Amino acid sequence: MDAILVRDVHKCFASVPALRGLSLAVSENSFFGLLGPNGAGKSTLIGILAGLVRADSGEVRVCGHEVVRDYRRARASLGLVPQELVYDPFFTVRELLRLQAGYFGLGRRARPWIDELLALLALEDKADANMHQLSGGMKRRVLIAQALVHRPPVVVLDEPTAGVDVELRQALWALTRRLHAEGHTLILTTHYLEEAEALCERIAIINRGRLVALDDKDALLARHPYRLLCLTLDREPPSLPDPLRARLVERGDCQFTFRLDRHGDPVGAILDQVRALGVEIVDLHLEEPSLEEIFVHLTRESA
Amino acid sequence: MINWVGLYTLFAKEVWRFLKVTTQTVLTPAVTALLYLLVFQTVLEDHVEVYPGIGYGAFLVPGLVVMTMIQNAFANSSSSLIQSKMNGNLVFVLVAPLSSLEFFLAFVGAAILRGLLVGVVVWAVALALVDLPPVHSPAWLLAFSVLGSAMLGILGVIAGIWADKYDQLAAFQNFLILPLSFLSGVFYSIHDLPPFWERLSLINPFFYMIDGVRHGFLGVSDVDPVLALTVTAGSTLVVSALCLALLAKGYKIRH
Ligand SMILES: Nc1ncnc2c1ncn2[C@@H]1O[C@H](COP(=O)(O)OP(=O)(O)OP(=O)(O)O)[C@@H](O)[C@H]1O
Ligand SMILES: [Mg+2]
Numbered sequence: 001m002d003a004i005l006v007r008d009v010h011k012c013f014a015s016v017p018a019l020r021g022l023s024l025a026v027s028e029n030s031f032f033g034l035l036g037p038n039g040a041g042k043s044t045l046i047g048i049l050a051g052l053v054r055a056d057s058g059e060v061r062v063c064g065h066e067v068v069r070d071y072r073r074a075r076a077s078l079g080l081v082p083q084e085l086v087y088d089p090f091f092t093v094r095e096l097l098r099l100q101a102g103y104f105g106l107g108r109r110a111r112p113w114i115d116e117l118l119a120l121l122a123l124e125d126k127a128d129a130n131m132h133q134l135s136g137g138m139k140r141r142v143l144i145a146q147a148l149v150h151r152p153p154v155v156v157l158d159e160p161t162a163g164v165d166v167e168l169r170q171a172l173w174a175l176t177r178r179l180h181a182e183g184h185t186l187i188l189t190t191h192y193l194e195e196a197e198a199l200c201e202r203i204a205i206i207n208r209g210r211l212v213a214l215d216d217k218d219a220l221l222a223r224h225p226y227r228l229l230c231l232t233l234d235r236e237p238p239s240l241p242d243p244l245r246a247r248l249v250e251r252g253d254c255q256f257t258f259r260l261d262r263h264g265d266p267v268g269a270i271l272d273q274v275r276a277l278g279v280e281i282v283d284l285h286l287e288e289p290s291l292e293e294i295f296v297h298l299t300r301e302s303a
Numbered sequence: 304m305i306n307w308v309g310l311y312t313l314f315a316k317e318v319w320r321f322l323k324v325t326t327q328t329v330l331t332p333a334v335t336a337l338l339y340l341l342v343f344q345t346v347l348e349d350h351v352e353v354y355p356g357i358g359y360g361a362f363l364v365p366g367l368v369v370m371t372m373i374q375n376a377f378a379n380s381s382s383s384l385i386q387s388k389m390n391g392n393l394v395f396v397l398v399a400p401l402s403s404l405e406f407f408l409a410f411v412g413a414a415i416l417r418g419l420l421v422g423v424v425v426w427a428v429a430l431a432l433v434d435l436p437p438v439h440s441p442a443w444l445l446a447f448s449v450l451g452s453a454m455l456g457i458l459g460v461i462a463g464i465w466a467d468k469y470d471q472l473a474a475f476q477n478f479l480i481l482p483l484s485f486l487s488g489v490f491y492s493i494h495d496l497p498p499f500w501e502r503l504s505l506i507n508p509f510f511y512m513i514d515g516v517r518h519g520f521l522g523v524s525d526v527d528p529v530l531a532l533t534v535t536a537g538s539t540l541v542v543s544a545l546c547l548a549l550l551a552k553g554y555k556i557r558h
Contacts, residue, residue, distance in 0.1 A: 013558065050398045053558050072306070072400035080398050086391035090320050096395075102312025103399035146395065 001064050003028045003154045003185035009058030011044055018044040020209035026187060031180045033200030034189045037299055041209040042189045043083055046158050050080040062154060076104060079147035083158040085139045087131040093142050094127040097149055104150035117145045137168045155179060156187045161195060173199060193291040207299045224289040225262045229270060232283040244273055310405040317413030321379055329421055332375050336367045336425040340432060354523045360433035365520040366489035369451055369513050371425045376418035376452035377459040377480055380410045384463025385472050403550035414456025415449055422448055443528055444519025451512040454539040457546045464555050483509045493525050508538035
């Protein structure tokens with residue numbers, strides 16, 4: 001069974017389309033990245049999963065439970081860390097966590113787990129502080145604790161690392177990896193592509209409410225069949241022969257970057273052609289494409 | 304199946320919320336009612352006798368109690384909802400496995416409790432100032448107080464859901480709730496009104512609720528308490544149905 005199933009979902013706000021026939025599935029126990037530029041529809045999709053937004057049409061299931069008809073089980077299966085730092089200023093951290101556990105039907109038996117969560121997120125000494133006394137990073141951690149309070153099998157984090165410092169980001173990465181290792185399904189949105197590259201096993205890219213790519217991260221990276229060869233020469237060569245000029249993407253002071261087809265352009269042949277110009281190669285390195293280039297390529301293509 | 308723990312938690316949160324700021328939620332309304340009482344009683348005590356044998360002060364107290372009750376019941380649910388909506392923390396309730404009925408009962412239950420609590424405080428203050436006869440019928444009094452607070456708590460939920468900004472909520476309060484409560488016989492008997500205004504008062508559901516509370520306190524009223532109860536209960540059912548329909552649709556809270 002899929003942790004998340006989304007089939008042909010449409011959603012318009014007034015007349016603005018946010019999702020236009022989106023379909024995707026997230027298998028159980030995967031670490032899933034949901035990427036896309038601002039306004040792509042990521043938060044809208046997440047809102048539909050959590051019951052905050054109602055789809056105009058299509059089918060959406062969380063752990064097999066349809067999100068409107070079977071909302072109790074669907075919501076019990078999902079923990080949402082919202083994109084915005086929202087909180088109720090009337091209550092302390094511990095009170096908020098107890099209330100949240102209560103909404104999910106858990107009474108006192110959630111208390112040991114709440115203590116554990118406070119420890120896990122390094123919030124113990126802030127447990128009795130009011131939310132408005134906490135820094136942004138601490139508030140973010142409270143939001144995460146709130147999402148985990150009912151031990152949901154699926155955890156959705158909407159840009160959890162936006163605007164957090166290096167230390168907290170590392171801590172969040174470690175926490176998400178731990179949750180994943182413990183068997184949770186994780187869904188993460190982020191604008192830091194190196195983050196998605198480091199954490200996620202499978203990635204969906206959406207743009208303007210449509211899916212533009214859905215693949216395993218490695219397959220997605222391999223899909224881009226280019227790599228870049230960057231050379232520094234000892235002096236300017238007279239002029240480049242046609243095959244080299246066709247592959248040149250950037251040229252600086254004695255610096256040349258060539259884009260090579262992963263399969264059709266052996267590096268040795270290119271180097272031979274350069275040496276045949278009578279220049280020496282001072283330095284050389286290869287750049288593999290990153291998710292960022294693939295992202296830019298795919299979202300530009302679909303625009 | 305009902306999520307009882309969830310329902311209770313949300314109810315308790317709403318109660319806890321107003322108890323955390325009792326000065327604002329209980330004391331201020333009591334002081335306001337006290338001021339009304341002092342002013343009107345001093346000015347009118349010797350001039351007005353609405354029902355034979357009952358001083359104006361004694362006539363006024365039930366009206367002030369019920370007016371304070373309903374205004375606070377309304378304020379409780381409406382201000383909590385609009386604050387959570389504007390602040391964004393309503394999401395924590397919306398993502399929880401709570402039905403619209405549970406959501407409704409929790410908010411309305413807390414509004415009733417706030418209404419009753421404030422009503423009791425105002426009554427206690429009035430006892431110290433006015434020569435009040437003993438309560439005529441606690442059962443009628445309780446029935447009308449609970450129904451009245453419920454009706455206004457429900458209107459508060461509707462207003463809180465509907466309003467996007469505080470000024471819209473204020474408009475709801477100033478152009479609907481306030482006129483309906485002032486024009487319902489808090490300060491006078493509708494029989495003392497010109498015939499047109501008397502007839503107009505008879506289509507105001509707040510009139511029956513206030514009249515019923517007065518019957519509970521004093522045993523005198525403008526209409527038969529059974530009729531008053533029927534109209535009050537009927538109006539409460541109508542606003543409940545409207546409120547539940549809005550909640551089920553997710554109107555303005557689930558986009
Ligand atoms: N409540 C709303 N009312 C009106 N329009 C909305 C609402 N929520 C989202 N939209 C619109 O829907 C589109 C998708 O927004 P969404 O928030 O899902 O994007 P996103 O991918 O999460 O973007 P970001 O990376 O900036 O968070 C945008 O055009 C946005 O303006
Ligand atoms: Mg977003």
